Amino acid sequence: MKFGILVFPGSNCDWDSYNVVTKVLKQKAQFVWHKESKLPKVDCVIVPGGFSYGDHLRTGAIARFSPIMKEVVPFAKAGGRVLGICNGFQILTESGLLPGVLMRNRDLKFVCETVSLKVANHRTAFTKKYERGARIRIPIAHGEGNYFADEETLNRLEGEGRVAFRYDGVNPNGSQRDIAGIMNENGNVLGMMPHPERCSEKILGNEDGRKVFESLIM
């Protein structure tokens, strides 16, 4: 299976993702510079974390207009799998592939710590390797992770099982309904604020994130 990992100016989790895909999962991966106007033939696109365009205007707001996103949107609409992590999640909401928006954290602080999560839906392309209701620990590192959507959208997300991860116990950023990760209508696009690529190998002391990537392998 082949992964395409997007690289924007300011991406900083691209190599972490590359490492997990190639060294841990033993799959193929290719970096795709944001200026590319053609997406190579890949089975899954990872939109990695970082600070694309210095978070100017709003997080993800400028990156969404990069040439490569004109390819990623139809790829996703055609059912291609897209995993957006942290800034990647912000870019996916700005580009309209996922509903809602990630606002400034409730306490106005950048939060960098390992948090407890609950797998809210284990029957998805991104979580199927987890047990039902699994509780996991995954690091977060963001200043804008406070998920906001109107009531109707939130009810719909919950009703359709599109909330993949929730913060468990402590809500670190004020996200509505403790949402840490959501999917699109067809379940082929996932955005999540926590960083599974930072906890997928034994040497890092935590492997709780690995199943996100293992679930994706077809």
Add this chain to the structure above:
Amino acid sequence: MKAKIYITFKPGVLDPQGKAVQHALASLGFNEVQDARIGKFIELKLNGVERAKAEADVKQMCEKLLANTVIESYRYELE
């Protein structure tokens, strides 16, 4: 021509920064401040466009990029 664009959170959207400012103002003794909302001000210099076209263009700019209409509303003035 200049376009002055004001972007603010929609009513009902919590503005944590505004809340912090309101509390800071209260601690300075300005207890009459009931609420504070922080937004963005963007000034654009436009060249060689008719007013009607500028009007339409600025609206598009706000919708497509400058505001995220899920949480923000915008208004603008041309002068």
